[in-house]
Every structure is written in C-alpha cells, then in structure tokens.
Amino acid sequence: MESIIPGYEYDIFISYRQKDNKYDGWVIEFVDHLKLELEATFKEEVSVYFDINPSDGLLETHDVDASLKEKLKCLVFIPVISRTYCDPKSFAWEHEFKAFIELASKDQFGLKVKLPNGNVTNRVLPVRIHDLDNNDIKLCESIIGGVLRGVEFIYRSAGVNRPLRSKEDKPQDNLNKIIYRDQINKVALAIKEIILGLQTEPGVPVKESAQRSELFGEVDKGKKLTGKEKPARLNKIKLLSGVAILAIFIIAALIAYPKIFKRDTLDKLRSSGERISVAVMPFRNMTNDSTLNIWQDGIQFDLIASLSNSTDLKVRQTESTNNLLQSKGL
Numbered sequence: 001m002e003s004i005i006p007g008y009e010y011d012i013f014i015s016y017r018q019k020d021n022k023y024d025g026w027v028i029e030f031v032d033h034l035k036l037e038l039e040a041t042f043k044e045e046v047s048v049y050f051d052i053n054p055s056d057g058l059l060e061t062h063d064v065d066a067s068l069k070e071k072l073k074c075l076v077f078i079p080v081i082s083r084t085y086c087d088p089k090s091f092a093w094e095h096e097f098k099a100f101i102e103l104a105s106k107d108q109f110g111l112k113v114k115l116p117n118g119n120v121t122n123r124v125l126p127v128r129i130h131d132l133d134n135n136d137i138k139l140c141e142s143i144i145g146g147v148l149r150g151v152e153f154i155y156r157s158a159g160v161n162r163p164l165r166s167k168e169d170k171p172q173d174n175l176n177k178i179i180y181r182d183q184i185n186k187v188a189l190a191i192k193e194i195i196l197g198l199q200t201e202p203g204v205p206v207k208e209s210a211q212r213s214e215l216f217g218e219v220d221k222g223k224k225l226t227g228k229e230k231p232a233r234l235n236k237i238k239l240l241s242g243v244a245i246l247a248i249f250i251i252a253a254l255i256a257y258p259k260i261f262k263r264d265t266l267d268k269l270r271s272s273g274e275r276i277s278v279a280v281m282p283f284r285n286m287t288n289d290s291t292l293n294i295w296q297d298g299i300q301f302d303l304i305a306s307l308s309n310s311t312d313l314k315v316r317q318t319e320s321t322n323n324l325l326q327s328k329g330l
Contacts, residue, residue: 003047005198007108009073010049012038012191015096016080017087020129026163027080028052030127030153030184033166037188046191049074072100073107075198076191081128081150082163086136098143100124111145113197121197125190126150129163151186152178279316280304 003011014031021027031050038046049071077100079085079092087093104123105111114120128150132140140148153164156175166180283299304315 003075004042004044004195005075007073008075009070010047011074011195012046012048012076012078013072013074013096013100014048014050014078014080015092015100017082017084017090017092019084020080020082020163024165026129026165029166030080033180033184034187037184038191041188041192068095068099069103072096072103074100075123076194077101077104077124078187079124079126081126081130081132081140081148083130083132083136086132086139088139097124101143101145109198113194115193115197116200117193121190121194122146122149123194125187125194127187128152128154130154131156131161151183151190152176153180153183154178277314277316 003009005011014027016027031048031052035048038048077097079097084090085092085097101111101124109123111124112120112122122144124144126140126148128148131154132148137148154176155162155164155168157170157173164174164176164178164180164183168174168180171179280303
C-alpha cells in the first residue's frame with residue numbers, strides 16, 4: 001500500500017527492540033490497537049510498516065541500505081522508546097532511528113513540520129514505555145536535535161515503572177492517571193496533525209530549518225559578513241541568543257528552585273499524585289523583522305516541551321492555552 005503523499009513508501013514506520021515485545025507482546029498489541037484507531041481517524045487508508053517476525057529482520061550481512069532505505073521513506077517514524085531501545089549497538093537504533101532522521105532531514109519536507117495550528121513538531125513521534133536514565137535521554141535528544149517528547153504509555157506506582165497495558169488490574173493505582181485507549185487516540189491524532197501539516201504547508205519546515213541554521217551556523221563557522229548585511233544578521237543573533245537565555249532562566253526558576261512553593265505543599269501533591277499546573281503564554285514578535293515570526297510559536301513550544309519533563313508540573317499544551325486565550329478575546 002502506498003503512502004497518502006506520493007513519493008513515500010509508507011505513512012508510518014514503527015521501530016522497536018524485540019526485547020520489549022518478548023514478555024507479553026506489548027508492541028504487537030500496541031500496533032494492532034493503533035491500526036484500529038487510525039481507521040477511525042483517517043478517511044484514507046493509512047499504511048503502517050511493522051516488522052513482526054524477528055527471523056524476517058535484516059541481518060548484519062545484508063545490504064541495509066538497499067533492503068531498508070525504501071521502507072524508511074515514510075511520513076512519520078514511531079520509535080518505541082524503552083530502557084533497551086537507546087542502545088547504539090542495536091540494529092533498531094543504528095539502522096532505523098538514526099537512519100530515518102538522516103533521510104528525513106534531507107527530503108522535501110525536512111525533519112520538522114509546521115502543524116495546521118501553527119505549532120512546529122518533529123516527524124519522529126516517540127512512544128515512551130519506560131522512564132529513562134538521564135544518559136539515555138541525552139543520547140536520544142542528541143540525535144533528535146531537541147527535547148524528547150512524545151506520548152507516554154508508562155504505568156507508575158510505588159516501586160513500579162512498566163509499560164501501560166490495555167487492561168490494567170488496578171488502573172486507579174497508576175500515578176500517571178492515564179488511560180491506554182486515550183493514549184492510543186493521542187498517537188493517532190498526532191499522526192494526523194503531522195500528515196495534515198505535510199499536505200498543506202510542505203515548504204515551511206525546510207524554510208525554518210534553513211533559516212535557523214543560517215542565523216546560528218554562519219557565525220560559528222566564522223563566515224564574514226560585510227556592509228549592511230552584517231548589522232542586521234548580528235541583531236538577529238543577539239535577539240535569538242537573548243531569547244534562549246531567557247528561556248533557560250525561566251525553566252531553571254520553575255524546575256531547579258522549588259522553594260518558590262511551600263515544601264509541605266509539594267510533598268502533599270507528590271504523595272497524592274497531583275502536580276502543579278503551569279501554562280506558557282504565546283510570545284509576540286515586537287520587532288519590525290517579520291522573518292523572526294517563526295519564533296513566536298517556537299519559543300512557547302520549546303518551553304512547554306522542556307517543562308513537561310518535570311514530574312512536579314502539569315503543563316498545559318499549546319492548543320489548550322491558545323484556545324483559552326482566544327475564548328477570552330486575548
């Protein structure tokens with residue numbers, strides 16, 4: 001079955017470690033549920049590549065480029081991120097995860113895509129089934145080139161950290177307070193948003209990527225700017241550097257210094273499984289340079305992504321915050 005967008009082999013490629021499927025077939029069940037949810041989400045038929053049989057997988061002696069490259073020509077790449085997935089020695093990491101990012105970064109859309117609501121997201125849509133060590137998080141983020149986000153399927157309780165099952169014995173004990181069917185729905189809707197973004201504005205992500213690279217990369221390489229071009233470029237770089245520093249300070253203030261809240265309040269919230277609600281307002285470009293407009297949504301998106309990693313904070317997503325502001329006429 002061909003992709004919804006001509007020129008691509010599949011719409012979705014699902015990558016995983018066989019180790020994460022051996023215990024109870026979690027990955028197979030996830031794929032089955034996702035396919036059913038996609039049928040209820042898309043009018044068109046959506047093609048999914050999923051290698052279910054380990055004996056049919058590629059061996060180290062096979063020509064990886066010839067056998068897998070065509071299959072990796074997909075719109076959305078879903079890695080099942082687990083404790084075992086982030087392994088540079090594994091086939092899935094080296095020949096699927098890293099290979100897709102390299103291929104997608106060079107194709108007509110680029111790795112990042114502008115969604116219909118104006119936000120920018122990655123064509124890599126992680127499904128997380130475990131909390132990761134900091135080293136694994138840093139490793140993933142170094143390859144993706146940004147904060148590791150995605151949809152969580154994690155069951156947390158006292159001394160427990162495992163994949164969320166479709167039928168839980170004690171769902172009320174899950175500190176995450178998430179429901180399997182809801183998370184499947186979130187994955188399907190995220191896929192739809194990405195594909196709609198690729199269908200409606202295919203040129204935007206490439207332009208944004210080139211623009212960001214131009215603003216930061218040329219100075220790092222020591223490229224000389226002359227005449228009227230130099231002050232304009234330097235002003236852009238100073239502005240973006242200032243914004244980056246501001247974002248770092250905001251995140252540090254909220255995460256690294258919990259003393260701004262009462263300690264007993266934090267302890268009560270943690271014991272009950274509740275979290276502090278935080279909303280990040282959209283930014284406005286107050287300069288006369290319209291080329292910086294892409295950062296209005298980008299800064300809000302990056303801050304939300306960073307704050308979402310804190311277990312003490314419940315961060316409103318972009319669409320929720322912006323819809324609230326629109327309803328208030330702001």
